[in-house]
Amino acid sequence: MESKWVKPFYNRQFEMFAYLHEYSENYLDWAKEIEQQVNQPFQSVLEIGAGNGHLAKAVASLGKDVTTVELVPDLVDFARQDEPLGVTSICASFYDVDLIDSFDVLLYIDGFGVDGDDEQLYLLKRINQWLKPNGVGLIDIYNPNYWKKAAGQSMYIDPSKSVLRKYDYDQENQRMVDTWWEEGAPDDTYTQTLACYKPNEIESLCDQAGLKIVGWFPGGAMDWDEWKYNPKASLEDCLSYRIKVVKS
Ligand SMILES: C[S@@+](CC[C@H](N)C(=O)[O-])C[C@H]1O[C@@H](n2cnc3c(N)ncnc32)[C@H](O)[C@@H]1O
Structure with missing residues (x-):
């Protein structure tokens, strides 16, 4: 079901960037932020689109039991190295993975929108099924306002300045488009491309999936005039915002 670009892109991204292999204390800060956003006691966590597994390790270090689902085999192999007690990494697609458990918390941090609305709705319905009756989901959503303005910007991605990226916006399908290449090639x-949703649009999709949004957490934004990243932007201006969902 997943789009063809997904596996090669995230595989290549992981190969290209050494910084994605390094664990930093930032992950623990992000795990604590998640604990605050959930704002109720919890034990079991399902993280989908878990990437290198660093966040799962940080959440587990807070005493939680974390199951991850990640599509790219190399990322899962990497996550399984030094895997602490409390983390179970599954290599599968979130569209068809068979999970018998339900969870107190569902995390989808950075990555929602890989496919079209039908697939996103299908995934939200699965998320609903994975949640326990009082469970909470946290999902990052790309903001169309931000990505429309970002179109045309290009920059180096990595600290060694060998890889460039250019942003575009697909107006017709409301998708941010992020294209990378190595300097000289x-x-x-x-290219990765992710669907963007205004708050009322994601609210409607969640509603159709039997989920209610009970919290909004705007992320940061790049100020393109000052060429500076502001870590806390408004819901209107942010690059992406996190929604907190419960069963409706
Ligand atoms: C933008 S990355 C974010 C990774 C991680 N959550 C983070 O914040 O660093 C999105 C991740 O979702 C994974 N992914 C995309 N489609 C998937 C699918 N159908 N099933 C499981 N994982 C998927 C990608 O392989 C990638 O690792």
């Missing part, structure tokens, strides 16, 4: 590109 502009024809050999990798």
